Structure formats: C-alpha cells, structure tokens
Amino acid sequence: MTWAVLTVLTLLAVLLARVLIEAILGPAGVLPESTLTARPDLRQVALVVIVAPLLEETLSRGWLSGRRAALRFALYGAAALGLLLAALIAPQGLRKIVALAGAVTVLVGLIQWSITRHRQRNRVVPGWFIRNFRWLAWGSSLAFALLHLGNYEALTHPLGLLVVSPLMLGGMLLAYTRTRLGLRAAMAHHAAYNAVLVGPAWAFG
Structure with a gap:
C-alpha cells in the first residue's frame, strides 16, 4: 500500500511541477x-x-543503505555519472567512447560490490554517513x-x-x-x- x-x-508531484515550470518559463523560451x-x-x-x-x-x-560496500560502489557510480554527464557535452565523435567508459566503470564497480558486500566489515554504516x-x-x-x-x-x-x-x-x-x-x-x-x-x-x- x-x-x-x-x-x-x-x-x-512531478507532473504538477512540470506544468508550473512550463507555465512560468515556457513563454520566455528558455526551456530546451x-x-x-x-x-x-x-x-x-x-x-x-x-x-x-x-x-x-x-x-x-x-548506496543509500550506507554500508561500506555500497559506498565504495558509489565512488564508481559517481565516476560513471560524471562520464555520462561529460558525454552530453563532449564532441559528437567522442560521446559514444565517453559513455562506454561510464558503462565499463559501472560494471567494474558492480563486480567489486558483489564480491565484497557480504564481508562483515563492509556491512557497517559509518557515523559520518548517518550524520550527513x-x-x-x-x-x-x-x-x-x-x-x-x-x-x-x-x-x-x-x-x-x-x-x-x-x-x-x-x-x-x-x-x-x-x-x-x-x-x-x-x-x-x-x-x-x-x-x-x-x-x-x-x-x-
């Protein structure tokens, strides 16, 4: 439920927000x-x-579970997201290469996560994660x-x-x-x- x-x-919520954004900024022609x-x-x-x-x-x-294995994977995820965002502004000829690098980064992160996530020390949630x-x-x-x-x-x-x-x-x-x-x-x-x-x-x- x-x-x-x-x-x-x-x-x-998302559809209402879209309608409001379009109503306010749409006439100005600033929305892509x-x-x-x-x-x-x-x-x-x-x-x-x-x-x-x-x-x-x-x-x-x-990685929002906060466990160390998940947070380590988040580093790979952050790098992959950075590469995917970079692919959006990269020259046309480089976009596929940059996007592929992002996909490979995710794959490497998933492999390491699957190997290490069951270790007891990797199941601990650090205090700094809880605070922030x-x-x-x-x-x-x-x-x-x-x-x-x-x-x-x-x-x-x-x-x-x-x-x-x-x-x-x-x-x-x-x-x-x-x-x-x-x-x-x-x-x-x-x-x-x-x-x-x-x-x-x-x-x-």
Missing part, C-alpha cells in the same frame, strides 16, 4: 525542447521501463535530475536547467522509497512511474 501511494504521489519521440517504439519502452529503473536506481540510490544523510540524499537527487538533461536539446539559457527540477523532486521520493522499502521497491516504483508516462504514448500514439 505504501509503495502504491508513493508511486501515485510521485506522478502527481525534449529530444524524446512522441510515440516511442517497443525498444524505447523497454529501455525506459526496464533498463533505466535498474541502472538509475543502482547508480543514484543503491540528508545532504547525501539531496545530492543523489540532484545528480539524478541533471543526468536527464540528455533527454533535451542543448541549453541556451541558465534557467533552462530548471527543466529537470521536477525530476529532482521525483528523485527525493524515490530516495524515500529506497530507504524505507528497499532498492527493489525503488526500482519497481521507478518502473511503474515510467510505464505510466510512456505506456499510453506507445499503445495509443
């Missing part, structure tokens, strides 16, 4: 246009509903939102960054799901949200 409420709340197709094909639906929730939740919120949890959660949500700039045309105005601000709100709600209900619940939450957004466009577009 809690999972369903959080999923519906995320849909309402979306690069997503109006009617996604089946491959795009699979990426959005299955691949994106698994990858993004692992990178953005998998709120800032870490906000930071993860900000990185999550900025990563979605790849869904838009290049920015022409600094205020264009606000186009992804609704996703930061969604990221915070996903962080709540992750910490209260677990990573799998957050993945399912994310997948359900994406399915509601792209499902009708694919089925009836």
